Amino acid sequence: MAASSYAMASTMTTRSRLNHFGFPALYIPTMRTTNVNLRVRSMAEEEQKQQPIESTIPVAPPKPTPQPAPTRSPKVSTKFGDVLGFSGAAPERINGRLAMIGFVAAIAVELSNGEDVFTQISNGGIPWFLGTSVLLSFASLIPLFQGVSVESKSKRIMSSYAELWNGRFAMLGLVALAFTEFLKGGTLL
Structure with missing residues (x-):
């Protein structure tokens, strides 16, 4: 009996509430805020945390790029x-x-x-x-x-x-x- 009267009382209180349009609502959910820690991580951070695998193949040092020869200004037309x-x-x-x-x-x-x-x-x-x-x-x-x-x-x-x-x-x-x-x-x- 107590359970049925509780259910009846809860439906009566929710019916008397109005939704945001001004009409009576059957159910209005309430949001309870709790301290939830959300952490957003980017994929770049995850890639940095991963350790690169060392290879056993010897790698030659990069060759220095040759400096381009100084170019002369193009010759002016004499026509x-x-x-x-x-x-x-x-x-x-x-x-x-x-x-x-x-x-x-x-x-x-x-x-x-x-x-x-x-x-x-x-x-x-x-x-x-x-x-x-x-x-x-x-x-x-x-x-x-x-x-x-x-x-x-x-x-x-x-x-x-x-x-x-x-x-x-x-x-x-x-x-x-x-x-x-x-x-x-x-x-x-």
């Missing part, structure tokens, strides 16, 4: 189309060098004589421009046709990359100087 092509080494460098000299010369003559760029060209500047252009072009092309790359002669401060950017700025500066003097109708300074 006319490669040197003077659209993406070749010469066109932008030569134009940049000419622009650097032209910009400095135009500013120097403007400061000394008070003449703008167009006056300098019309007062005998064309032969000077052509002579300088031919001389600098040949001086720039001779090493390129001999296979010497510009990057091989590059130093820290005077690098080929800096020369390209200086030439680009000089080209922009020369065009800006001429355009400004044309709009102003006289010298810049």
Whole structure:
């Protein structure tokens, strides 16, 4: 009788409880926490614990790997189309060098004589421009046709990359100087 009344009382108490949805539940399990120590091990730890089996076969020491011979930089193409092509080494460098000299010369003559760029060209500047252009072009092309790359002669401060950017700025500066003097109708300074 006591067992049946205990079973009846336990079912009555569980029916009065509500589950997490708000409906009456017949059985709600309770979780009892106990101190359970779980240990997670990786397979790498197990492999390290295993002792390697020593073999009786003699093993030769590894041979030292030979150091590769120092490689020379690839030879630069000396073909006319490669040197003077659209993406070749010469066109932008030569134009940049000419622009650097032209910009400095135009500013120097403007400061000394008070003449703008167009006056300098019309007062005998064309032969000077052509002579300088031919001389600098040949001086720039001779090493390129001999296979010497510009990057091989590059130093820290005077690098080929800096020369390209200086030439680009000089080209922009020369065009800006001429355009400004044309709009102003006289010298810049």
